[in-house]
Amino acid sequence: MVKYDDGLDGAATALAHRGRRQIISRLGAGSATSSELAELLDIGLPALHKHLDLLRRASLIESSKTGRTVSHVLRPAGLDQLADWLLTRKSFWSNQFDALADHLETS
Template sequence: MLNHFDPKPDPLDATFRALADTSRRTMLIQLTHGPQSVAELARPLAMSLPAVMQHLGVLEQAGLVTTEKVGRVRTCRIAPAALDQASQWISARRRDWESQFDRLGDYLESMKKEATPDGNPD
């Protein structure tokens, strides 16, 4: 059950919030090819470097990205383990939905058989 008064933030909420933005998803896709500097991540995006840094902050807070500063270069890396919880949540929902659709299919099939005089579907 959801508790809207829980002061502790839910990591899953942070993950989905971070993934809700196209620019952040684009950055994550870029990072699947390997570590990149902030400037490299910013290159394909139509936004300022400070805006890119804000987006990276959201990704970092969600645990989806780690950054390391060496000299003047900040290098970003994807943290794939952070997606595990979201993936597990989605998979569990998919199993629930598929189970409900299977039950609905069985019910509709039984209704179809009852609707025919000889009990055969056709």
């Protein structure tokens, strides 16, 4: 099973919010500026920055500034950990269910 560490906790907590999941989904299609994300979520920049901070601390996104424009990109490695957590458990329980179906004594 995947080893649990703080990165996983940060990522899962960051994703336990609809708006932040919207940001991740949007960034999955390519980079976006702060204004674009604020418009997408229909929130002001201060509120957006709170979410972006959380996502950055969880190592899910990276931000960079060009002139006065700040843009953000997804860090797939952050999601990889979560996917791994889900994949290992899905595969484990799938095998367990197979074993249960094959070996359950119903007499």
